[in-house]
Each structure stands twice: as C-alpha cells, then as structure tokens.
Amino acid sequence: xxxxxxxxxxxxxxxxxxxxxxxxxxxxxxxxxxxxxxxxxxxxxxxxxxxxxxxxxxxxxxxxxxxxxxxxxxxxxxxxxxxxxxxxxxxxxxxxxxxxxxxxxxxxxxxxxxxxxxxxxxxxxxxxxxxxxxxxxxxxxxxxxxxxxxxxxxxxxxxxxxxxxxxxxxxxxxxxxxxxxxxxxxxxxxxxxxxxxxxxxxxxxxxxxxxxxxxxxxxxxxxxxxxxxxxxxxxxxxxxxxxxxxxxxxxxxxxxxxxxxxxxxxxxxxxxxxxxxxxxxxxxxxxxxxxxxxxxxxxxxxxxxxx
DNA sequence: CAGATTGTTCTCAT
DNA sequence: TATGAGAACAATCT
Numbered sequence: 001x002x003x004x005x006x007x008x009x010x011x012x013x014x015x016x017x018x019x020x021x022x023x024x025x026x027x028x029x030x031x032x033x034x035x036x037x038x039x040x041x042x043x044x045x046x047x048x049x050x051x052x053x054x055x056x057x058x059x060x061x062x063x064x065x066x067x068x069x070x071x072x073x074x075x076x077x078x079x080x081x082x083x084x085x086x087x088x089x090x091x092x093x094x095x096x097x098x099x100x101x102x103x104x105x106x107x108x109x110x111x112x113x114x115x116x117x118x119x120x121x122x123x124x125x126x127x128x129x130x131x132x133x134x135x136x137x138x139x140x141x142x143x144x145x146x147x148x149x150x151x152x153x154x155x156x157x158x159x160x161x162x163x164x165x166x167x168x169x170x171x172x173x174x175x176x177x178x179x180x181x182x183x184x185x186x187x188x189x190x191x192x193x194x195x196x197x198x199x200x201x202x203x204x205x206x207x208x209x210x211x212x213x214x215x216x217x218x219x220x221x222x223x224x225x226x227x228x229x230x231x232x233x234x235x236x237x238x239x240x241x242x243x244x245x246x247x248x249x250x251x252x253x254x255x256x257x258x259x260x261x262x263x264x265x266x267x268x269x270x271x272x273x274x275x276x277x278x279x280x281x282x283x284x285x286x287x288x289x290x291x292x293x294x295x296x297x298x299x300x301x302x303x304x305x306x307x
Numbered sequence: 308c309a310g311a312t313t314g315t316t317c318t319c320a321t
Numbered sequence: 322t323a324t325g326a327g328a329a330c331a332a333t334c335t
Contacts, residue, residue, distance in 0.1 A: 059314080121313075318329100
C-alpha cells in the first residue's frame, strides 16, 4: 500500500518523533526485516547517535544520523541530505569525499544512514517505550527521553538497510528515477518519451519515475483520460502535458491526505466495489491484469484509441 | 483450499 | 537493449 504519499506521511512521523533526538536503544524484534546488516551491527552503529532530518526519495525514507554531542544535527544534515538525494536521483556518485579514503572531514559528525522501504504493509508508528507491543512491530528505536519509533510491518517484503556513508546511500538508490513529487515537466516528458512500454508500466517503473504505485497510476491515468494500455511514446505533446498536470494535482491531494484517499469522487474510492462505476460518467469500470498488476479504468473516459 | 493482494527483483521469453 | 510476463518473497483475507 505505501506509495509516495504514504511515505511522505511516514517522513513526517519520523521527523516529529525522532529528528534531533538521541537514539537510546535499538531493539530488533525480527531480524527478517534487516538487509545487509545484523541486529548487533545495527545497534552498535546507531545507539548513542542522534537522528538528523529524514528525507524521502520515491518510496524510500532516508534517516541520517549525526554525533550525539552535536546539537545542530538537524541543520547540518538538512544541507548534506539535499546534496545526497540529488546525487542519488541523477545516478551520479557523490562528488565530495572519496569512498575508500573516509578520513574525517570538517563535518566528522556524520554517522550512518538508515534506509527504510515499506513494501506493501510497512509503516512507522510513534509512541512510548511502554506502549503495548504489536505483533508486527519489527524494530523499535527508543529516542529522546520517553519516545519510541517503531517499524511495523505485517508481511516482511522490504525493511531496513544501513548505509555507512553517502556513497553507500547512493549505491542503494542508484536505480531510482527522479522523484514524482519534485520532477519538473521537461524531465517528466523526456522520461516518458524515452520508453515504448505501456504508459502504466512506465509510470510505475521506479527507475523511470520514483514514487508512483499501482493505485496512484490508475488514479492519475483516469484523471488524465488516458488508457493505461496505451504506449508512453505514443502520447502527444498535449497528452504528456495533461498527464503531468494530473500527476501533480493527484499527488498534492494524496500527500495532504497521507495516502491515496478512497474518496467517492476518486477512482480509488471504487476499487473494491462489487460492480464499480465511473465517478465521472457512471459507466461500468473495467478491470484487468496489466503488467501483472490489477488495473482499473473507465472504457468510456479512457478509450483505447487515446484521446 | 485456491486465489488475490500489495512492491520489488529476479528469471525467462520475445 | 528494451519490453513483458511470471515467479518469488510474507502474511493475510476472501
């Protein structure tokens, strides 16, 4: 379920719960969510440090850490994080700091970065250490005086990674395209025209555009009145422009709501109806498997021969 | 009990 | 090289 708007919500949860706070204790309840790092190493790397400002790229959440003593972890990290995500977005290696020569720079306070991906059922919960444990609480971060940030996930499809430095972060994110929320129109249209696949497959390809999932793609295509099976490079200039506009509008609303809202006026509000009808023209909606994903569209508003 | 669900990554065609 | 289809992953619900 988590797509860009959900992860943006998790970023806010993270920020209000843990940004600038000292990490007192890391409790891994289920190491099945850890990738490339053991519970012991995660603890050793994080405990005693301070969380900086969390960033999001596509469906990834990045949580940098700084030294516990530096009170300015938030401002320091805000600056370096911007540069870091920019590097990852463009696929370039970070221009500063050579990976092999990791000698302390003037910002020797920089610590490792925790990367989180929520798969389909992951979320972040902020509470207190003595809150009742949910069976799906996989990792607990006790932070500050009396708070606890929890990575909760039913199915453990994705999870947590630990990156020692900027280069390691960039390596983990090197397959990510530009973020769907911040991509400009030129870049968006260039990315679309560069692919011949079905527009829905292209929109949800994280290496083309990072952040859109199944529900968002259906919603955006429905609003833009484009058939999900049409080919990305067949779109006219006007259609690409329209798609970009509706992506922006849809994302803006969804980010505000913290998810793709199942409102009656949205296509998403009718996904689970027994016989769904189009909220716009009230003709019956079609659903089929496209790019091995369940796809919902309105044959009337989104006709086969483009619009 | 089969089948579907969600996102990503892998493999195997085409 | 790019695209698509399907499996696998984990856990749960219908």
